[in-house]
Amino acid sequence: xxxxxxxxxxxxxxxxxxxxxxxxxxxxxxxxxxxxxxxxxxxxxxxxxxxxxxxxxxxxxxxxxxxxxxxxxxxxxxxxxxxxxxxxxxxxxxxxxxxxxxxxxxxxxxxxxxxxxxxxxxxxxxxxxxxxxxxxxxxxxxxxxxxxxxxxxxxxxxxxxxxxxxxxxxxxxxxxxxxxxxxxxxxxxxxxxxxxxxxxxxxxxxxxxxxxxxxxxxxxxxxxxxxxxxxxxxxxxxxxxxxxxxxxxxxxxxxxxxxxxxxxxxxxxxxxxxxxxxxxxxxxxxxxxxxxxxxxxxxxxxxxxxxxxxxxxxxxxxxxxxxxxxxxxxxxxxxxxxxxxxxxxxxxxxxxxxxxxxxxxxxxxxxxxxxxxxxxxxxxxxxxxxxxxxxxxxxxxxxxxxxxxxxxxxxxxxxxxxxxxxxxxxxxxxxxxxxxxxxxxxxxxxxxxxx
Amino acid sequence: xxxxxxxxxxxxxxxxxxxxxxxxxxxxxxxxxxxxxxxxxxxxxxxxxxxxxxxxxxxxxxxxxxxxxxxxxxxxxxxxxxxxxxxxxxxxxxxxxxxxxxxxxxxxxxxxxxxxxxxxxxxxxxxxxxxxxxxxxxxxxxxxxxxxxxxxxxxxxxxxxxxxxxxxxxxxxxxxxxxxxxxxxxxxxxxxxxxxxxxxxxxxxxxxxxxxxxxxxxxxxxxxxxxxxxxxxxxxxxxxxxxxxxxxxxxxxxxxxxxxxxxxxxxxxxxxxxxxxxxxxxxxxxxxxxxxxxxxxxxxxxxxxxxxxxxxxxxxxxxxxxxxxxxxxxxxxxxxxxxxxxxxxxxxxxxxxxxxxxxxxxx
Numbered sequence: 001x002x003x004x005x006x007x008x009x010x011x012x013x014x015x016x017x018x019x020x021x022x023x024x025x026x027x028x029x030x031x032x033x034x035x036x037x038x039x040x041x042x043x044x045x046x047x048x049x050x051x052x053x054x055x056x057x058x059x060x061x062x063x064x065x066x067x068x069x070x071x072x073x074x075x076x077x078x079x080x081x082x083x084x085x086x087x088x089x090x091x092x093x094x095x096x097x098x099x100x101x102x103x104x105x106x107x108x109x110x111x112x113x114x115x116x117x118x119x120x121x122x123x124x125x126x127x128x129x130x131x132x133x134x135x136x137x138x139x140x141x142x143x144x145x146x147x148x149x150x151x152x153x154x155x156x157x158x159x160x161x162x163x164x165x166x167x168x169x170x171x172x173x174x175x176x177x178x179x180x181x182x183x184x185x186x187x188x189x190x191x192x193x194x195x196x197x198x199x200x201x202x203x204x205x206x207x208x209x210x211x212x213x214x215x216x217x218x219x220x221x222x223x224x225x226x227x228x229x230x231x232x233x234x235x236x237x238x239x240x241x242x243x244x245x246x247x248x249x250x251x252x253x254x255x256x257x258x259x260x261x262x263x264x265x266x267x268x269x270x271x272x273x274x275x276x277x278x279x280x281x282x283x284x285x286x287x288x289x290x291x292x293x294x295x296x297x298x299x300x301x302x303x304x305x306x307x308x309x310x311x312x313x314x315x316x317x318x319x320x321x322x323x324x325x326x327x328x329x330x331x332x333x334x335x336x337x338x339x340x341x342x343x344x345x346x347x348x349x350x351x352x353x354x355x356x357x358x359x360x361x362x363x364x365x366x367x368x369x370x371x372x373x374x375x376x377x378x379x380x381x382x383x384x385x386x387x388x389x390x391x392x393x394x395x396x397x398x399x400x401x402x403x404x405x406x407x408x409x410x411x412x413x414x415x416x417x418x419x420x421x422x423x424x425x426x427x428x429x430x431x432x433x434x435x436x437x438x439x440x441x442x443x444x445x446x447x448x449x450x451x
Numbered sequence: 452x453x454x455x456x457x458x459x460x461x462x463x464x465x466x467x468x469x470x471x472x473x474x475x476x477x478x479x480x481x482x483x484x485x486x487x488x489x490x491x492x493x494x495x496x497x498x499x500x501x502x503x504x505x506x507x508x509x510x511x512x513x514x515x516x517x518x519x520x521x522x523x524x525x526x527x528x529x530x531x532x533x534x535x536x537x538x539x540x541x542x543x544x545x546x547x548x549x550x551x552x553x554x555x556x557x558x559x560x561x562x563x564x565x566x567x568x569x570x571x572x573x574x575x576x577x578x579x580x581x582x583x584x585x586x587x588x589x590x591x592x593x594x595x596x597x598x599x600x601x602x603x604x605x606x607x608x609x610x611x612x613x614x615x616x617x618x619x620x621x622x623x624x625x626x627x628x629x630x631x632x633x634x635x636x637x638x639x640x641x642x643x644x645x646x647x648x649x650x651x652x653x654x655x656x657x658x659x660x661x662x663x664x665x666x667x668x669x670x671x672x673x674x675x676x677x678x679x680x681x682x683x684x685x686x687x688x689x690x691x692x693x694x695x696x697x698x699x700x701x702x703x704x705x706x707x708x709x710x711x712x713x714x715x716x717x718x719x720x721x722x723x724x725x726x727x728x729x730x731x732x733x734x735x736x737x738x739x740x741x742x743x744x745x746x747x748x749x750x751x752x753x754x755x756x757x758x759x760x761x762x763x764x765x766x767x768x769x770x771x772x773x774x775x776x777x778x779x780x781x782x783x784x785x786x787x788x789x790x791x792x793x794x795x796x797x798x799x800x801x802x803x804x805x806x807x808x809x810x811x812x813x814x
């Protein structure tokens with residue numbers, strides 16, 4: 001068995017994945033529609049031998065996202081970006097997000113087969129089922145489908161798409177199922193990878209099952225190593241019942257690295273980024289519809305919300321003042337975790353020479369996902385720990401501000417991981433499947449048409 | 452003397468009457484790149500990338516991904532990609548076209564086809580419907596697309612790092628379309644295309660397609676055998692444009708010509724059912740094109756060769772220089788958008804003078 005090796009993807013959000021990343025001085029605020037900028041960033045991670053560039057998507061827009069998630073308001077359609085990036089690169093995998101809920105399998109199979117030919121075997125489908133309620137209004141739907149309906153549909157959809165990739169004049173498909181009636185064959189030749197790589201993300205039972213059965217890469221969002229290990233073990237054990245080996249699926253949690261030559265400098269960048277987040281006055285601590293109905297509610301950015309979360313009333317405190325040690329002493333378990341997390345990221349606590357502030361608590365409270373702040377060794381240690389502990393096979397890197405945080409990661413952390421023998425120093429093949437160590441699948445037409 | 456002509460090229464290896472030589476593989480990105488760059492160098496204003504979702508033979512890659520790939524490998528040529536309105540969601544195809552316009556910096560177009568010429572219901576769980584139904588759907592999708600392209604005004608992005616204001620919500624508009632086949636709330640999730648509205652092309656071979664092109668298209672591609680039939684289609688398109696209260700100057704009229712230089716290397720393949728053939732030596736072909744241009748007032752020609760070649764073909768090599776020598780071709784700046792190159796103004800935004808709609812634009 002070949003040695004386990006890290007895999008990296010770059011989650012490309014033009015303005016950065018941090019909600020205020022676009023305001024960072026070196027960021028390109030108009031990056032979303034600047035294809036040459038996307039190409040440069042992709043070339044940057046290709047030079048660092050990343051497995052893939054990840055193009056997310058949403059099928060709706062909402063001006064209310066501008067203060068919370070501006071990168072999710074608008075973007076280039078990902079097949080268009082992906083094909084254009086394919087023309088500017090030679091090795092890196094190109095992940096296009098596409099939602100079966102709002103596509104026809106015949107069109108999607110053609111798009112991915114075409115992208116796989118144009119990129120010479122680097123296409124990948126991030127299969128999402130769309131928790132985005134407002135998209136329904138753009139697709140002549142009266143209402144948003146519930147999870148069961150979306151996954152029933154997606155299960156059959158992906159089987160039809162695979163069947164179309166495998167189809168030809170002799171075995172044209174002739175699929176007749178619960179949702180789809182597709183004659184075939186596909187009129188684009190079988191993709192160079194056989195089947196483009198399939199990515200999937202999600203934590204629901206249906207999502208884990210789809211991922212265990214159909215995904216080559218699973219993009220997870222666990223924020224702690226404990227939850228990530230449990231998720232990792234669960235998905236890999238589910239996969240075994242479909243006859244799949246552990247090495248057939250790469251589980252890549254999201255990770256936001258804030259890295260600089262020194263710890264102090266990294267913390268300074270982290271604070272600088274967070275200084276651009278618009279906070280709210282105290283008073284209402286309830287949920288906020290912040291993410292344009294992106295399937296989850298946001299948290300209020302004030303001390304009232306922090307008070308509710310930690311079980312101690314800190315509303316009305318001066319946000320720049322150091323937090324009273326008594327607050328930590330009286331905080332509930334969630335509060336203890338919040339303090340520990342803020343200290344881990346900022347190196348500030350309630351006692352030492354560096355004191356954490358009430359503002360730090362607000363920032364920590366609204367933060368999501370796994371974040372690591374530190375020098376190259378500290379960030380590499382974090383990555384190695386998750387990898388060794390089987391919480392991850394690698395990471396989907398969330399660059400908080402672009403392009404500088406990408407440059408910092410590729411120039412500071414990647415060489416350290418290479419020195420440790422954890423990460424490739426060059427590509428061993430030219431297709432995305434090659435990077436993942438996956439063979440080209442044999443045609444599976446019969447199983448596709450029997451659904 | 453007739454006005455000088457624009458030239459477009461029709462790439463349609465799936466049309467049944469176009470083949471390619473043995474050194475050209477339509478799925479090979481290097482071949483596609485060379486091919487598009489050769490056309491750009493030969494002076495073609497645009498490349499029409501035709502497509503089919505109904506024909507079964509595996510012949511080529513999907514048009515919008517192909518066009519986006521070529522966008523990066525070319526600098527000046529317009530890239531007009533086909534999509535069949537009978538089998539797409541309007542929001543998806545509108546995004547594709549708007550995004551292609553961004554990555555080409557305003558060189559994009561959409562060749563609208565329908566299930567009338569490319570029936571594919573069997574791949575989409577649809578039963579066959581009458582031509583009128585396909586065209587009603589196409590017409591509704593075009594109405595939706597035009598409003599979605601305008602749904603972000605040009606000044607909608609503020610991107611002020613100091614204040615943190617990213618957009619001006621009063622310049623982002625839902626379209627609230629409710630029609631016979633679709634309801635689309637909007638806005639689009641793509642900034643307004645560089646051309647304002649992406650160039651729309653449609654192939655005209657009968658009254659129904661002429662009506663559609665006159666109403667919706669920037670480029671009408673007239674496909675008929677004789678100059679007289681081409682002139683008749685032209686008149687139908689212009690009548691439809693007037694009927695839709697459009698300025699006739701806003702519909703560019705191109706005749707589709709199938710060029711056969713020397714012996715017909717695709718003689719074994721079926722001929723196009725309706726097409727104006729030009730054949731013979733390069734000089735004879737230039738004569739035939741002049742005769743056509745003298746007989747019918749045209750803005751340009753769409754050249755559809757019988758054989759797509761891996762290196763510049765005789766039309767590029769010999770006929771184009773001959774037509775240029777006879778001052779039959781448009782020359783001029785090719786650095787701008789496709790609209791600019793074709794002499795079409797950038798349209799205003801239909802939402803720009805409307806009052807803000809508070810319910811949907813509150814930040």
